[in-house]
Amino acid sequence: MSSSASAGDPITGAEIFVRSLQEQGVEHLFGYPGGAVLHIYDALYKQDKVQHVLVRHEQAAVHAAEGYAKSTDKPGVVLVTSGPGATNAVTGIADAYMDSVPLVVFTGQVPLPLIGNDAFQEVDTIGITRPCVKHNFLVKDVKDLATTIKKAFFIATSGRPGPVVVDIPKDVTAHRCVFDYPEAVEVRSYNPNVKGHPGQIKRAVDLILSAKRPMIYTGGGIILDHAAAELTEFARILGYPVTNTLMGLGGFPASDKLSVGMLGMHGTYEANMGMHHSDVLIAIGARFDDRVTGNIEKFCPHAKIVHVDIDPASISKNVKVDIPIVGGVKSVLGDLIDVLKSTAERPDADALAAWWEQIDEWRSADCLRFDRDGDVIKPQFVVETLWKLTEGDAFVTSDVGQHQMWAAQYYPFDKPNRWINSGGLGTMGFGMPSAMGVQFAHPDATVCTITGEGSIQMNIQELSTCRQYALPLKILNLNNGYLGMVRQWQEFFYQGRYAMSYMESLPDFVKLAEAYGHVGMQIEKPGDVEGAIREALAMKDRLVFMNFLTDPTENVYPMIPAGAGQNEMILI
Amino acid sequence: MDRNSDRHIISILMENESGALSRVSGLFSARGYNIEALTVAPTEDPSVSRMTLVTRGTEQIIEQITKQLNKLIDVIKLLDLTQDSHIEREHMLIKVRATGSAREEVKRMADIFRGTVVDVTDASYIIELTGSPSKLDAFIDTLGAKLVLETVRSGPLAIARGGRRLAI
């Protein structure tokens, strides 16, 4: 372990904290102050390298950090106080854990001598967060602070990324020691394996080339490991169809003819039928989630499976695979490409042509068509229009519900790290705060949030943060007056007993946006959709809240109902 | 329990940090795995603890358990000892009623099982016994419920035979 910062006089833990973030290259810190972190805030006040972003609720700080991380190759960083500050952050931490987002979350803690005494604003943050972090640390000695921070960043960003919590008692931030930020750290019990086993890679290539009905199924791992270019090259060499999970959208260009779109519960007919009938499945950076597989008993009955993943525990967890390859997807794809290039063997052209003919037949079902006539705004049309007007090149965050699925279906992404949503935990309230983080990372980019009237109200207070930092988000509220995804399930599976899914007493969103100092727009007719979005996008330096009154009865199609296989989709 | 579910002894070397044990037990409860027995103590290197964990599961579940354990940052190394030949020992202290004719009988049984009487009163003995868990079970059965007053068992300790080692 060698040191980069020069040794000198002892400084306080709070100063060590700030210097460590500076050394780490942290530019943005999302947070909210309180008693246990006041020394740290004082140290932050005296410098200007690390910009602190003041949110209005700690959950939003974590989502903002997630948006920041998901849209860049940098970790997100959060600072909250002890007790309620930490508990408010837990939903965001769990969200980041489920979607493997690299975060370092610093929580204040009561002074060491008070721990365990039910002190004011004390909670067992380590205990509460243990099941939803990659790792957590309680810093008990100021001498360990800098090294612990370095370890936290190392663990959060390497291997399968994830959130790391560092709990810092208040007295530790007042104690002094000499600052020494290590350049690198080693954790003897943690050595993630990036390079895939060459023998397995050769076996995989043999199987891949023998396929008659192949399918490449990729997930968020491609986005997290920045492997979109490698995936694209790999798929094009083979000419095989590619489907992406919700988390993997943008990992392969949606406009490429090899793309069959998203798979899973609300995926395309061609993707799910292609999965079901495949004879060789090449899974890369995806984890066979239940929303993807449908009924596991009926999943891919004919396929031999290759699975590439950095996390050995993801392999053969839900579905037994034939050729596991533990490694970083970028590295392994690179190796797969090298082997493919060095062999003269090519896929069976006749079989592949017949397979594509079959896929095209499924495609012709046109599973994403929707009713374009009528005088009520169709939510799909709003998303499609946004895609057209932003030329498919905006950053889009979403909340959770029907609007999330429509965003995923009707805004095809050609680039990675542009689609930011809460997939694993499905956290309503994720959309706007995560967009704030994206906008901080990309100040000049167009950043849109597709949301619903239910979800937006779960973190609506962040309109104030957006005002403070002049974040020109474009918020598209697909206001159907319902917790639409809940309503859809009640319509399908509970004979239309709409228990608690009607959103009563909605605020006047236009006035609300204006009250926070933003621009509000109300759009009620299909003919006004394009003009409104165009106008909003032209307001480069203003946040525009577009309240679209959309069809309250619209459902998300196609759909794999619970218990059904991927070949048993309900089409519209 | 599943018909194909076998007993496994997993030995784990982990950082001797506060909270390390709760990471392991939390993992088992969160993922619905069961722990039959668990022992833990520092090794000859005080920065490392060794845990011996007995669990049951199908091959697939045991594979997930070992992978999930390996994923814990504090876990340095682990070995499923049941995959190969190994020695397994458990320690027991047992308090036994020892009055009248039972006094001689209990002493005789303890000798047969190679137990040692470590405490004597008018009415009871404490016997110390080491062996495989099934030997300890057999001793308890032999004495019978009328004589057994109290038992405390360490949970199994285990180590691989021959060259196979779990060490850093």
Ligand SMILES: Cc1ncc(C[n+]2csc(CCOP(=O)(O)OP(=O)(O)O)c2C)c(N)n1
């Ligand atoms: C925090 C949280 N609570 C509850 C849910 C369950 N849930 C999933 S979708 C949904 C409805 C969302 O309504 P809205 O934001 O209006 O979106 P819509 O489905 O109408 O497009 C609910 C309640 C959730 N995902 N997250």
Ligand SMILES: [Mg+2]
């Ligand atoms: Mg709604």
